[in-house]
Structures are given as C-alpha cells and as structure tokens.
Amino acid sequence: MIETKLVLLEGPPGSGKTTTAQKLANEILKIGEECQCFLEWSEDNPIAIGDDFNLGQVITTSITREEDVLRQWQQFVRANLPGKRITVMESRFWQTSMMLMYAAGHSMDRVIASNQRIIDTIQELKPVLIYFTVDDLRSFTEQVIRLKENEWRKAGFEGSWADHILVAFESQPWFKEHGLTGLEGMVSFLEEWASITELLYNRLAFPKIRIRNPHKDWVLTMQQIRNFLGLGGLDKM
Numbered sequence: 001m002i003e004t005k006l007v008l009l010e011g012p013p014g015s016g017k018t019t020t021a022q023k024l025a026n027e028i029l030k031i032g033e034e035c036q037c038f039l040e041w042s043e044d045n046p047i048a049i050g051d052d053f054n055l056g057q058v059i060t061t062s063i064t065r066e067e068d069v070l071r072q073w074q075q076f077v078r079a080n081l082p083g084k085r086i087t088v089m090e091s092r093f094w095q096t097s098m099m100l101m102y103a104a105g106h107s108m109d110r111v112i113a114s115n116q117r118i119i120d121t122i123q124e125l126k127p128v129l130i131y132f133t134v135d136d137l138r139s140f141t142e143q144v145i146r147l148k149e150n151e152w153r154k155a156g157f158e159g160s161w162a163d164h165i166l167v168a169f170e171s172q173p174w175f176k177e178h179g180l181t182g183l184e185g186m187v188s189f190l191e192e193w194a195s196i197t198e199l200l201y202n203r204l205a206f207p208k209i210r211i212r213n214p215h216k217d218w219v220l221t222m223q224q225i226r227n228f229l230g231l232g233g234l235d236k237m
Contacts, residue, residue, distance in 0.1 A: 001031065001230045002207060005086055006125040008093040010197070011132025012190060013165075014144030016214055016221075020130070021090040023222070027231055033086055040091040046076045047092045056168035062100040066114060069097060073121045081124055093118065093129070094200065099193050105173035108196055115200055129208040130225055131201055137194065138187045140215075145183075 007024065009017045018039050025037035038045045041052045047069060050058040080087060097118070098111050106114070119127075134140045145162050152161035162183075169189065170181050180188055201210065209228040214221040226232060 004126045004128045006127040007088045008129045009090045010094045012134050015132040017090045021088050025088045035086045037088040047072045059100045059104050059172055062104050103172040103174045127206050131210045132214045133212050137190050141187055
C-alpha cells in the first residue's frame, strides 16, 4: 500500500464519500493495516465543527473557528504521527471547512491560504487525496435531493431535507452578495466552489487522484482507488 497515514476524501455533497470512506477503511483493515475512519459528521471526529442539524450555525461560525480547527489538526497530527495507524477522513479537508468558509464570506485567496496552513500541518502524515468530481452539477444535485428527501422521510425527520440545507446556506454572505436562493442558488454556489477546488487540487504536491462521475460506475471507481492506494485487485468493496 502507498505510504500514508492520512487518506482524505473530498467531492460534492452526495457524491458517495461516506460510503467510500467506510468501505475503504474496511479494505485497509483486510490487508492487516491498523485503520480508523472519521465521517463528515462523526461525533468522535477529532476536527470538531458541530452537527449537521445545526448546519446554519456551523457555516456562520466557520470563519471564527478557523484557528481552533488548525489547532485541532495540529493535535491530530501529534496524536497520529507515532505508530502505523492510517486514518480515512471524509470532507474535513475541503467541504466542511474551506467550502463553508467560502459561503460565509472568505475570499478565494483567503480560502487558498487557509487550506495551505492545513496542508503544512498534515504534511508529516504523508497525506493522499481522493477527489470526486461531477460533470453536470445541476442534474446531479437534483438527483441527490430526491435521494436525500427519501432518506429524510424514512428516518422520521420533520420538514424537508432540501429546506434544511437551503435555509442554512441562503443566509450566508455568498448567497446574499449574489442575490441567489433555492436550488438555483445552491447549484451556482457548487459550480463556483468546484472551480476553486480545481485550483486547490492543482496546487497539491502530495499524491492525489481525481475521479470523474464516480456514481456512474462504482466498480470502476473502487478499482481506481485500489490502484491508486496500492491495495491490489481485491474483491468488490
């Protein structure tokens, strides 16, 4: 397997990061490596930001928490540098950090600078990045909303998943400055954010892989990930 102690998973909301993180952690365990996995909203996530039921507050306070988050990353590195344990981390590198700060009013330059501080901090863990991209964000977002609404109802939550997300984002500076709301506003934001993540991706010096439209062929996607990480041709994840 590739030499790393930190596997980062990033991509648009609903692109399969959570499922991939869980399966990948199990796959790493299968080859005899020690592994821990932290999902986007794991309660035990060492990079603590709050919970998704208070998403509006999480976004609003993302900029004021910037220094605290950096300190948490520093503590995480100190705790995980000894030994051989590998960590699979979903979304904390970009989505629930940089993306939220961008929505809350950080400029692109400040986002890039903030991300560089994280990169400098985690470098000792020899991080690698798995980055999902989606070509048609509009149709993909509509599909994600349909799936999430169904999951939301089955879980017995009140209201609408889409309303929960849209209300949290619509009150943020980016949306107010652009005069956008609803699905149109969310798609426009995700498209602009995707262009920034491309810049962030291209700046990275550590090992990385970009996988386009992973949802269209999960067998191929998982094999690409195995090849990248050096896990070999194992059975389906």
